[in-house]
Amino acid sequence: MSSTPARITALDTHDIRFPTSRELDGSDAMNPDPDYSAAYVVLRTDAGDGHEGHGFAFTIGRGNEVQVAAIDALRGHVVGRPVAELCGDPGTLSRDLVGDSQLRWLGPEKGVMHMAIGAVVNAVWDLAAKRARKPLWRLLADAEPAWLVAQVDFRYLTDALTPDEALRLLDTARAGREERRDRLLRRGYPAYTTSPGWLGYDDAKLTRLARQAVADGFRQIKLKVGADLADDIRRCRAARAAVGPGIRLALDANQRWDVEEAVRWTKALAAFDPYWIEEPTSPDDILGHAAIRAAVAPVRVATGEHVHNRIVFKQLLQAGALDVLQLDAARVGGVNENLAILLLAAKYGVPVCPHAGGVGLCELVQHLAMFDYVALSGTTEDRSVEYVDHLHEHFTDPVDVRDGHYTAPTAPGFSAALRPASLARYRYPDGTYWAADRRAQRPMEEQSA
Amino acid sequence: MSSTPARITALDTHDIRFPTSRELDGSDAMNPDPDYSAAYVVLRTDAGDGHEGHGFAFTIGRGNEVQVAAIDALRGHVVGRPVAELCGDPGTLSRDLVGDSQLRWLGPEKGVMHMAIGAVVNAVWDLAAKRARKPLWRLLADAEPAWLVAQVDFRYLTDALTPDEALRLLDTARAGREERRDRLLRRGYPAYTTSPGWLGYDDAKLTRLARQAVADGFRQIKLKVGADLADDIRRCRAARAAVGPGIRLALDANQRWDVEEAVRWTKALAAFDPYWIEEPTSPDDILGHAAIRAAVAPVRVATGEHVHNRIVFKQLLQAGALDVLQLDAARVGGVNENLAILLLAAKYGVPVCPHAGGVGLCELVQHLAMFDYVALSGTTEDRSVEYVDHLHEHFTDPVDVRDGHYTAPTAPGFSAALRPASLARYRYPDGTYWAADRRAQRPMEEQSA
Numbered sequence: 001m002s003s004t005p006a007r008i009t010a011l012d013t014h015d016i017r018f019p020t021s022r023e024l025d026g027s028d029a030m031n032p033d034p035d036y037s038a039a040y041v042v043l044r045t046d047a048g049d050g051h052e053g054h055g056f057a058f059t060i061g062r063g064n065e066v067q068v069a070a071i072d073a074l075r076g077h078v079v080g081r082p083v084a085e086l087c088g089d090p091g092t093l094s095r096d097l098v099g100d101s102q103l104r105w106l107g108p109e110k111g112v113m114h115m116a117i118g119a120v121v122n123a124v125w126d127l128a129a130k131r132a133r134k135p136l137w138r139l140l141a142d143a144e145p146a147w148l149v150a151q152v153d154f155r156y157l158t159d160a161l162t163p164d165e166a167l168r169l170l171d172t173a174r175a176g177r178e179e180r181r182d183r184l185l186r187r188g189y190p191a192y193t194t195s196p197g198w199l200g201y202d203d204a205k206l207t208r209l210a211r212q213a214v215a216d217g218f219r220q221i222k223l224k225v226g227a228d229l230a231d232d233i234r235r236c237r238a239a240r241a242a243v244g245p246g247i248r249l250a251l252d253a254n255q256r257w258d259v260e261e262a263v264r265w266t267k268a269l270a271a272f273d274p275y276w277i278e279e280p281t282s283p284d285d286i287l288g289h290a291a292i293r294a295a296v297a298p299v300r301v302a303t304g305e306h307v308h309n310r311i312v313f314k315q316l317l318q319a320g321a322l323d324v325l326q327l328d329a330a331r332v333g334g335v336n337e338n339l340a341i342l343l344l345a346a347k348y349g350v351p352v353c354p355h356a357g358g359v360g361l362c363e364l365v366q367h368l369a370m371f372d373y374v375a376l377s378g379t380t381e382d383r384s385v386e387y388v389d390h391l392h393e394h395f396t397d398p399v400d401v402r403d404g405h406y407t408a409p410t411a412p413g414f415s416a417a418l419r420p421a422s423l424a425r426y427r428y429p430d431g432t433y434w435a436a437d438r439r440a441q442r443p444m445e446e447q448s449a
Numbered sequence: 450m451s452s453t454p455a456r457i458t459a460l461d462t463h464d465i466r467f468p469t470s471r472e473l474d475g476s477d478a479m480n481p482d483p484d485y486s487a488a489y490v491v492l493r494t495d496a497g498d499g500h501e502g503h504g505f506a507f508t509i510g511r512g513n514e515v516q517v518a519a520i521d522a523l524r525g526h527v528v529g530r531p532v533a534e535l536c537g538d539p540g541t542l543s544r545d546l547v548g549d550s551q552l553r554w555l556g557p558e559k560g561v562m563h564m565a566i567g568a569v570v571n572a573v574w575d576l577a578a579k580r581a582r583k584p585l586w587r588l589l590a591d592a593e594p595a596w597l598v599a600q601v602d603f604r605y606l607t608d609a610l611t612p613d614e615a616l617r618l619l620d621t622a623r624a625g626r627e628e629r630r631d632r633l634l635r636r637g638y639p640a641y642t643t644s645p646g647w648l649g650y651d652d653a654k655l656t657r658l659a660r661q662a663v664a665d666g667f668r669q670i671k672l673k674v675g676a677d678l679a680d681d682i683r684r685c686r687a688a689r690a691a692v693g694p695g696i697r698l699a700l701d702a703n704q705r706w707d708v709e710e711a712v713r714w715t716k717a718l719a720a721f722d723p724y725w726i727e728e729p730t731s732p733d734d735i736l737g738h739a740a741i742r743a744a745v746a747p748v749r750v751a752t753g754e755h756v757h758n759r760i761v762f763k764q765l766l767q768a769g770a771l772d773v774l775q776l777d778a779a780r781v782g783g784v785n786e787n788l789a790i791l792l793l794a795a796k797y798g799v800p801v802c803p804h805a806g807g808v809g810l811c812e813l814v815q816h817l818a819m820f821d822y823v824a825l826s827g828t829t830e831d832r833s834v835e836y837v838d839h840l841h842e843h844f845t846d847p848v849d850v851r852d853g854h855y856t857a858p859t860a861p862g863f864s865a866a867l868r869p870a871s872l873a874r875y876r877y878p879d880g881t882y883w884a885a886d887r888r889a890q891r892p893m894e895e896q897s898a
Contacts, residue, residue: 031550061551062522063562069518070561073511101481102510108704108732108755111560112519113512156731159708159740255557259608282605283557284760286735287767291608306557311733318736 006047029226035061053127070116121334145170188405192220217404226256305355329364357388455496484510502576519565536577570783594619637854641669666853675705754804778813
């Protein structure tokens with residue numbers, strides 16, 4: 001080994017697609033046929049310690065190659081950086097990526113380019129946690145409040161949250177941190193499940209899976225709604241009958257409605273005592289969510305999986321538009337921006353119930369919720385992380401959900417790594433699954449030609 | 450010719466980059482070194498009439514390849530469509546592109562993917578106008594109101610604007626349409642100029658260009674601000690001295706400030722009687738713009754070039770956050786979404802002063818302003834289109850600005866076509882300019898290696 005500091009030597013990207021549309025898993029009113037996919041990034045170093053940083057943006061199929069191209073466009077900012085410096089202060093890279101004076105035109109801070117930044121930033125945090133020999137939630141929960149505050153970009157936030165206020169929130173949460181950490185390690189973090197409620201499932205499957213969810217220890221399930229009101233009434237009735245009155249029944253419209261339609265439709269389902277209505281309209285419609293919330297109470301309004309950055313979350317909170325904030329680990333600019341979002345939620349006293357599912361979103365986001373419990377909000381009251389039982393088998397450190405709770409990860413890192421065999425099989429279009437798929441389809445195409 | 454209908458046979462893309470950063474043209478507080486670029490698309494057909502549809506997304510350099518990849522991802526929606534059907538109803542394609550159930554995850558309706566949709570939709574309108582043998586502004590101004598309303602996607606808008614209200618706005622504007630068209634053909638449409646005010650220019654150049662602008666007939670100029678307050682005070686003083694009291698002096702902060710900083714800085718420049726402060730903060734911050742507007746009046750608040758869709762414009766209007774709406778021809782989902790935005794502005798009585806500059810943004814957006822004057826708002830009062838004298842020579846139908854007015858285009862189409870010689874020279878990285886640039890740099894790199 002030379003005496004020069006270890007550096008990032010490569011940023012590799014992979015277009016990974018799973019053929020989930022063939023099973024109607026993941027079907028909802030706006031996304032009838034998703035092929036859950038990952039624009040996957042691996043950071044390699046010359047540290048000689050065997051550690052890599054893994055991260056990804058989640059997409060649902062077509063366009064995953066665009067997402068990969070966006071990650072490729074960030075390579076020049078990362079390769080060559082000293083590893084210790086990068087991992088000791090991911091916030092500087094995060095600011096450099098968001099602030100690239102030419103790339104920011106493609107957002108700014110939204111869509112494909114911003115998700116690419118999130119993938120790379122999260123890969124750095126994965127590497128940092130592995131080098132620290134801690135699961136990410138613990139690296140964050142053990143960190144000094146002043147260092148955490150320095151990881152946050154407060155640009156465009158200071159009318160709602162200043163660095164001093166953020167520091168006070170974290171300082172206040174130091175009391176009881178060890179007890180909560182021990183409790184988390186014993187009991188895990190509450191989960192709710194969306195597995196029973198996909199639109200593509202018939203009532204018998206819905207009823208069977210809803211009962212199973214309660215038997216498995218979940219205290220909340222979620223149903224997709226918004227395609228057809230008569231169907232939704234029938235499905236809500238079946239779900240409520242299956243779980244009984246004591247279980248929370250959340251509804252998810254996946255942005256299907258305009259404001260007035262959202263109010264009308266939600267009220268038509270109110271008889272089934274829904275806990276929240278999720279994504280009732282466009283994720284960009286802050287004022288629309290506020291109007292819906294005022295009209296549908298006591299049904300809560302939840303959103304966030306498509307909220308593209310901290311600035312929109314800030315306004316949702318300022319406008320009183322949200323009862324439940326659903327951050328996503330792979331939609332915004334990575335851990336640093338999610339720290340800002342968790343701090344905003346804590347400031348406004350709004351519970352965070354992270355979005356998960358897809359490919360690996362459960363694996364990532366559990367870390368953020370656990371950090372929040374141990375070192376920021378200090379509570380799991382009215383909080384739970386979404387759980388969907390898809391595709392976990394492809395990860396080297398898959399989530400472990402027992403008795404309705406996520407078990408706290410103990411392996412170092414951000415739980416982001418896909419198994420090498422899964423990478424080789426589902427790489428698009430050249431992986432073994434997709435190559436075989438093309439061979440199987442060719443004779444049919446030749447017949448029809 | 451066979452009797453089968455003509456179809457779109459190809460969607461070709463080109464990565465075009467101009468080396469503008471070497472001149473400091475286009476420099477502002479957030480974008481110090483733009484290389485004005487276009488992710489350029491050409492639709493070809495088998496109609497045999499020689500017409501192609503041209504469109505583009507504008508970027509400022511790095512990442513233009515990501516934008517091109519996003520346009521490529523739309524090819525399957527376009528190639529094979531019957532030309533007459535497509536050009537007779539671009540709204541159906543627009544809805545298909547925005548609604549693609551997998552691609553929408555990459556936005557929805559924002560960033561790289563949405564700008565790609567805008568490029569393709571605008572290329573269809575270019576083709577439609579050429580086939581109709583009309584400049585686009587005239588095709589729109591001559592259209593039946595009911596057909597125009599059918600071109601608009603009202604999803605997420607109906608709490609602010611319904612199709613019936615839109616129809617009434619267009620019907621009301623029928624009176625006087627011919628007179629305004631004739632007047633437009635005689636006098637043109639008012640322009641203002643940003644050419645004097647780039648941050649990279651020294652005071653002598655600023656003063657000389659500001660005087661020249663007034664001599665050229667412009668009644669409004671614009672200065673970039675936000676990097677350094679003392680500099681801004683000096684530059685505003687120089688500009689006001691150069692143009693005198695009767696000329697409007699607009700200021701543009703390019704998103705540089707947080708809310709409170711925007712208020713403070715704008716008030717510090719109020720002595721120079723600025724007409725508007727543009728992009729004082731994040732384009733996502735609807736509530737922030739409303740707070741700034743309330744605090745800095747009578748200085749007007751203007752924004753829009755980075756507002757990513759009609760839903761954000763809707764809220765800016767609902768919140769009373771804007772005095773001036775600056776739509777951009779290539780940021781949102783194309784002509785169809787800009788029709789929605791023009792209708793929203795008309796409903797709320799807010800003047801539209803479109804953003805332009807860059808590569809070809811003047812060429813495109815003049816058509817939308819001229820349509821608005823002839824057939825929707827019916828006025829040019831307090832309205833003007835930005836003008837920057839860059840890169841027009843690369844277009845086959847460049848804008849013609851005389852005596853502070855855009856001359857109404859008469860050539861059929863959307864004025865979007867780059868000259869073939871410019872395409873060949875500035876294609877990145879293989880065009881003749883960039884290839885020569887690499888050859889010129891190689892010896893230096895070899896020396897330093």
